[in-house]
Amino acid sequence: MRERAADGFNTRRSNLASVTDDRVRRPRDRHRRERTNQQDRGHPRPIAWVSTVDGDGTENPAPFSSYNYLGPSRPVLAFSAATGPDGEPKDTVDNVLETEEFAVNVVTEPLIETMDATAAGLPPEEIEFAFADVERAERRQIAPPRVANAAVTMECTLYDTLDLYDRTVILGDVRHYHAPEDVLTDGRIDSRKLATVGRLGSPYYTVSEPVEF
Secondary structure, rough: OOOEEEEOEEEEEEEOOOHHHEEOOOHHHOOOOOOOOHHOOOEEEEEEEEEOOOOOEEEEEEOOOOOOEHHHHHHEEEEEEEEOOOOOOHHHHHHHHHHHEEEEEEOHHHHHHHHHHOOOOOOOOOHHHHHHOOEEEOOOOOOOOOEEEEEEEEEEEEEEEEOOOEEEEEEEEEEEEEOOOOHOOOOOOOOOOOOOOEOOOOOOOOEEOOOOO
């Protein structure tokens, strides 16, 4: 293994992942948040850019890095969200509980800044799609819009929730996939064609660089 420093932050290169100086990004300072030691240890973390809509039609995209898939045969994924400073659930959680629908958009390198902008703490009545200038796209089976420029989007319905200390865990059944032809090989999503973004510890992102075995 070999360590490299990026802006004073040590990243580690192993045979499973590759991170180089020019592929580590710092989120905008205004959205920087304190991270616990545990979050700093558990990286890189995939990002679920979750789009939801409330009962009044107010749409909300927001990124969550406590996220992963739980099973491929009957596709289920999960993400979790902490409560806000006031102890109330975040808008995304409220919307999912109200409508039981959400979309998970895969973040790739060209979308880092746009995705990061949607992490801003806006009032519930403000629309992050407009705030961050995120283009919407049509969906097949759910009401929340998907991000038009996302390389892959998964339309989901709520399977279950779990209260975990100060977090809410959302489990979703994947109902439909959106993936353009340019990220497919022989009808399957090709990781070599997706520069996916992950969250590192502290204020950093990383971009994937697949290594074949």
